Amino acid sequence: MFDRQSPFLEIVTMGKGIVVSADSNILTKVKPLLENKTREDIFVAPFVFGHSLYYIPDCNRLKKLPMPDDFNFYIKEGKEIHDLYKISGFENAIQYDVNHPRPDVIVIYAMYNNKIVAIAGASADSNLMWQIGIDVLPQFRNKELVTSLVSNLAIMIMELLHPI
Structure with missing residues (x-):
């Protein structure tokens, strides 16, 4: 769906779930290194870099806020x-x-x-x-x-x- 530079390794976590997407030749090498690891362990692996953190809002705490004056x-x-x-x-x-x-x-x-x-x-x-x-x-x-x-x-x- 999206153009990827090859070779690629992409890792996504949500809650306790972890999804790894990679070129087949890379996946066979990193799979044993990632299996049974926590999210924290995976993202500090020496071959993982350039990661970004994203947050999902807590809908129960989300509320409209007043906009600052002067704008x-x-x-x-x-x-x-x-x-x-x-x-x-x-x-x-x-x-x-x-x-x-x-x-x-x-x-x-x-x-x-x-x-x-x-x-x-x-x-x-x-x-x-x-x-x-x-x-x-x-x-x-x-x-x-x-x-x-x-x-x-x-x-x-x-x-x-x-x-x-």
């Missing part, structure tokens, strides 16, 4: 998001690729003095799993933008995926 907030969905691709500096939040296999689905962004200063964006990695990315310009960090944008975007995603 204006906007939402874009679907192809409307492509307008934001003209603005550089938010590579963690949006794909900058209209043909990306994991498309940007919804974003919420903050403006200050008619300038975009923060973007939280969600891409659909699968029908059930979406990913949120966030970028805030350096001079606007530590102003509660990240917490508000990500929490509110997570709620918006839940509402899209599981309408009441």
